[in-house]
Amino acid sequence: MTKPLGSLWSDSIRVTARSPLTILRLQADYLEKTTKGLLEGLIDSDSNGNRMKHSFQVVAPAADGYRKELLSVTHDRQLPYPATFLTANSADPRSTAVADTDLEFVEILEAILSSPWVTRVILALIARSNEGLGAAAPREDEPPATEAGDERPTPEAQLQGPIDGAESEGTGDSGAAATDRPGV
Amino acid sequence: MLSLLFWNIAKNAIIKRVALVASHYNVDVLVLAECAAQPADVLAELNTSGGTPYCFPQSESRKILIFTRLEESSLIDHYNNPDGSVTIRRLKLKTFPQILLVAAHLPSKLSWDPDDQEEAAKELAREIEDAESARRHERTILLADLNMNPFEPGVVMNSALHAVMTRDRARERDRVVRNRAFRFFYNPMWGLFGDLTTGPPGTIHYSAAKPVCYFWNMFDQVLLRPDLMDKLVSITILDSDGTDSLLTDGGFPDKGGASDHLPVLVQLDLEPRRPK
Numbered sequence: 001m002t003k004p005l006g007s008l009w010s011d012s013i014r015v016t017a018r019s020p021l022t023i024l025r026l027q028a029d030y031l032e033k034t035t036k037g038l039l040e041g042l043i044d045s046d047s048n049g050n051r052m053k054h055s056f057q058v059v060a061p062a063a064d065g066y067r068k069e070l071l072s073v074t075h076d077r078q079l080p081y082p083a084t085f086l087t088a089n090s091a092d093p094r095s096t097a098v099a100d101t102d103l104e105f106v107e108i109l110e111a112i113l114s115s116p117w118v119t120r121v122i123l124a125l126i127a128r129s130n131e132g133l134g135a136a137a138p139r140e141d142e143p144p145a146t147e148a149g150d151e152r153p154t155p156e157a158q159l160q161g162p163i164d165g166a167e168s169e170g171t172g173d174s175g176a177a178a179t180d181r182p183g184v
Numbered sequence: 185m186l187s188l189l190f191w192n193i194a195k196n197a198i199i200k201r202v203a204l205v206a207s208h209y210n211v212d213v214l215v216l217a218e219c220a221a222q223p224a225d226v227l228a229e230l231n232t233s234g235g236t237p238y239c240f241p242q243s244e245s246r247k248i249l250i251f252t253r254l255e256e257s258s259l260i261d262h263y264n265n266p267d268g269s270v271t272i273r274r275l276k277l278k279t280f281p282q283i284l285l286v287a288a289h290l291p292s293k294l295s296w297d298p299d300d301q302e303e304a305a306k307e308l309a310r311e312i313e314d315a316e317s318a319r320r321h322e323r324t325i326l327l328a329d330l331n332m333n334p335f336e337p338g339v340v341m342n343s344a345l346h347a348v349m350t351r352d353r354a355r356e357r358d359r360v361v362r363n364r365a366f367r368f369f370y371n372p373m374w375g376l377f378g379d380l381t382t383g384p385p386g387t388i389h390y391s392a393a394k395p396v397c398y399f400w401n402m403f404d405q406v407l408l409r410p411d412l413m414d415k416l417v418s419i420t421i422l423d424s425d426g427t428d429s430l431l432t433d434g435g436f437p438d439k440g441g442a443s444d445h446l447p448v449l450v451q452l453d454l455e456p457r458r459p460k
Contacts, residue, residue: 025426032319033318033319035322036319036320036321037280037281037282037319037320037321037323037456038281040276040282055352061197061276061277061278061279061280061281061282062280062281064279065279080387091344127306129281133280133281135378135415136280136411138321177363182292182294182331182390182401183192183194183292183293183329183388183390183403183444184443
């Protein structure tokens with residue numbers, strides 16, 4: 001009696017796997033939120049032959065738009081893994097680490113972004129930005145944003161409205177009336 | 185300097201005049217409500233006059249159109265409400281942290297009574313606060329045809345837009361009502377009412393044989409959060425496209441040749457990101 005043939009694929013296969021670029025963009029957005037918009041993350045992507053390179057820069061608009069690169073990642077143009085890191089801090093133990101999957105990529109990236117060197121750079125840029133902003137700098141007494149803020153659906157998810165739908169009830173039609181009437 | 189202009193053009197075919205206004209007043213960010221023309225046609229007209237070309241940054245908003253001659257990537261969709269009457273964008277600047285640009289067109293008094301309008305204003309206020317919480321800052325500017333005057337409950341009420349007429353009051357940031365704090369907006373439009381100002385007495389005029397009639401109204405408004413209000417340089421209700429008047433000979437908005445609404449131009453002391 002032959003056993004029925006089940007799936008031979010690895011249980012490690014996930015439909016949620018993400019590319020380095022997607023993960024870096026997400027972290028750029030988190031940087032903006034964490035710093036209340038004082039700092040921005042910028043991913044500068046470039047291709048060279050069969051290789052793709054993404055460099056992650058921190059921009060401080062209120063410090064004359066100063067930019068500081070934290071790290072770069074290179075991978076094959078067609079396949080985002082393995083991905084090779086190159087950190088701006090050459091003393092970082094992950095300075096040339098290689099990630100074979102997105103989970104490994106996240107693990108290495110977390111270690112780099114939460115390292116003392118990166119934290120020092122971020123705090124220095126915030127301090128310089130606050131100096132430039134003066135009274136407009138964020139206040140200490142602001143309540144922290146709720147986690148709900150983090151979990152807000154992406155713009156894409158929110159944008160479900162009709163594109164060319166009819167005017168909603170009550171919005172009226174400007175061209176319809178010839179006499180004096182309230183605006184529409 | 186950053187120049188923003190809001191104009192409800194009442195579905196009139198006046199994109200040539202829109203382009204004249206944009207060019208004459210050096211508008212960086214142009215917000216149009218009730219624009220019946222296709223964005224591509226507006227863009228083509230805006231770019232006939234030369235200078236830094238305008239672009240139409242990607243957005244799901246189809247009722248409120250925003251054109252800019254800033255770096256296209258500096259204006260990013262954050263939220264658009266389901267009926268298209270509200271769009272919230274992140275505007276990235278050169279030497280100041282990014283701000284939230286909210287544009288809205290609330291329902292008309294023609295078919296919504298004051299209670300309905302108040303509810304629409306409360307919903308808009310909630311959408312703005314949600315965006316501020318998500319981005320964790322309150323550097324917000326609202327440009328809108330609210331279809332309400334600055335003194336109406338939907339604009340003044342604590343649970344709605346909560347917009348006050350003086351910067352000193354707005355600087356207190358919020359006000360506690362029944363043990364809950366409500367954020368202020370500063371509403372500079374109060375200073376533009378009536379005929380002792382340099383511009384028109386309001387943004388829209390209509391008369392009715394009813395006991396209460398204001399004739400001139402200020403439905404088109406610009407509101408600023410305290411974190412942004414000190415960047416306000418000027419706010420002007422325009423009565424000319426730079427060449428011809430937007431008013432009739434009688435001094436009212438020219439509904440046929442322009443729009444029943446007059447455009448509102450606001451200038452902020454902010455350095456935008458211009459294309460290289």
